[in-house]
Amino acid sequence: METSQIGSVLLIILALAFIGWAFWWSFTPIEQATVGVVTMFGKFRRILNPGLNFLIPFIEKVNSKVSIQNRTDQLKFSAITGDQAAVHFTATIIYTVADHLEETVKLVAFKFINPESFLTALTSTVEASVREFVAMKKQAEVLGLRQDIVSHAKTTLDAQLASWGYTLVDLTVNDIAFDSEVMTSMSRVVAATNAQRAAEFEGEALRITLVKRAEAEGAAIRITATNEAEAARMRGEGLAQFRKALAEGLGESAEVLEKHNIDPTILAFSMWTEMIRDTAKEGRGNTIFLDGGIENLDDSLRRLQAMVSKPSSEIKRQSEK
Numbered sequence: 160m161e162t163s164q165i166g167s168v169l170l171i172i173l174a175l176a177f178i179g180w181a182f183w184w185s186f187t188p189i190e191q192a193t194v195g196v197v198t199m200f201g202k203f204r205r206i207l208n209p210g211l212n213f214l215i216p217f218i219e220k221v222n223s224k225v226s227i228q229n230r231t232d233q234l235k236f237s238a239i240t241g242d243q244a245a246v247h248f249t250a251t252i253i254y255t256v257a258d259h260l261e262e263t264v265k266l267v268a269f270k271f272i273n274p275e276s277f278l279t280a281l282t283s284t285v286e287a288s289v290r291e292f293v294a295m296k297k298q299a300e301v302l303g304l305r306q307d308i309v310s311h312a313k314t315t316l317d318a319q320l321a322s323w324g325y326t327l328v329d330l331t332v333n334d335i336a337f338d339s340e341v342m343t344s345m346s347r348v349v350a351a352t353n354a355q356r357a358a359e360f361e362g363e364a365l366r367i368t369l370v371k372r373a374e375a376e377g378a379a380i381r382i383t384a385t386n387e388a389e390a391a392r393m394r395g396e397g398l399a400q401f402r403k404a405l406a407e408g409l410g411e412s413a414e415v416l417e418k419h420n421i422d423p424t425i426l427a428f429s430m431w432t433e434m435i436r437d438t439a440k441e442g443r444g445n446t447i448f449l450d451g452g453i454e455n456l457d458d459s460l461r462r463l464q465a466m467v468s469k470p471s472s473e474i475k476r477q478s479e480k
Contacts, residue, residue, distance in 0.1 A: 185216045189224065194259060196268040198222040206264050225267050229255045229328055232278060236286035244298035247336045248289060250312075252281065253328040254320060266324030277323070285330070288315035298337065305332050 188211050189195040195207030199219050207221065214220065234250045257263050271277040292311040293301060301308075313330050320327050 185214050187212055187214055187221055189221075192226060192228045194225045194227060194256075194264050195221045196223045196225060196264060203265055203269070206261055208259075223268050225256060225264050227256045227259060229253055232281065233333075234282045234285055236282060236289070238286070238290040238293040240293055240296055240298045240301060242297045245338055246293060246298070246301055247334075248332060249334040250285060251329075251331045251333055252285065252316075253330075254281075254325045255328055257321065257324055257326040263324045270323050280323075281320075284316060284319045285312055288312040291315075302335055305335065308332055 187195070187207070189207045189209045191209045193209060195212065197204045197207055197214065197219050199215070203222075204219060231251065231253050234248075234252060236248055236250075238246050238248065240246060256267055271280065289308055289312055292308055296304060309330055309332055313327060316330065317327050
């Protein structure tokens with residue numbers, strides 16, 4: 160074979176090999192949950208969906224691949240409260256590409272020069288929103304406002320991520336911490352506050368106990384006084400009834416004695432002897448002193464007779480009747 164023929168064959172072989180190689184590299188696979196961004200001479204041209212896609216050899220190329228799955232990043236930043244206390248936050252953010260439209264994917268692919276720049280901008284956005292909120296609060300309030308902080312940051316972050324082609328899925332503040340000196344002082348404040356509240360509760364409990372005890376004692380005194388007054392009234396009524404019955408009995412006895420022409424003095428003498436008997440019977444002593452003189456005995460009998468006998472003028476008027 161002549162040299163010219165051999166050269167022609169080689170050229171044909173090389174041409175076929177080049178065409179085969181170009182044809183092979185004209186097809187490119189795009190992974191599932193990923194969108195390919197195609198540029199032509201450095202300018203955005205179109206997007207490629209998952210699967211095997213065709214490219215114009217040497218003219219089109221896959222500039223980047225954009226994942227449409229959820230992304231998770233952990234952010235760390237600090238803020239200053241209204242009373243000048245440094246607060247350190249650790250947050251977890253979940254976000255994803257807003258949609259698969261060409262304009263959205265174009266934003267995601269070309270808005271930032273690299274993923275590190277995007278993460279820096281994302282952290283700065285969250286940090287600025289949290290700082291704005293925390294700057295109006297005191298350090299004692301921050302720990303109890305975790306959900307409010309998240310809500311405020313989401314409001315700002317939603318609009319900012321939309322301008323970058325993303326949408327926010329979730330934002331969680333995992334940890335809120337102060338400097339060690341601030342935490343120590345806060346612990347002392349909490350301990351002092353708890354001790355103060357405990358003392359207030361104990362004082363209130365003691366006050367209630369004393370009040371209830373005083374009320375119970377007052378009620379007992381009122382009940383006792385009422386009972387004593389009622390007993391005294393009943394004793395008075397009983398004594399009055401006894402005296403009335405005694406007077407009526409003595410009167411009736413005196414009338415019976417006069418009716419039978421018996422000296423009423425015998426009634427007084429009988430009462431006196433019964434008194435001596437009851438005194439000896441019921442008394443706790445064992446000695447009774449009696450004046451046995453005749454004059455004193457006569458005097459005592461006259462006094463007793465005067466207590467139970469009517470005046471002679473009244474007796475005479477009754478006899479005339």
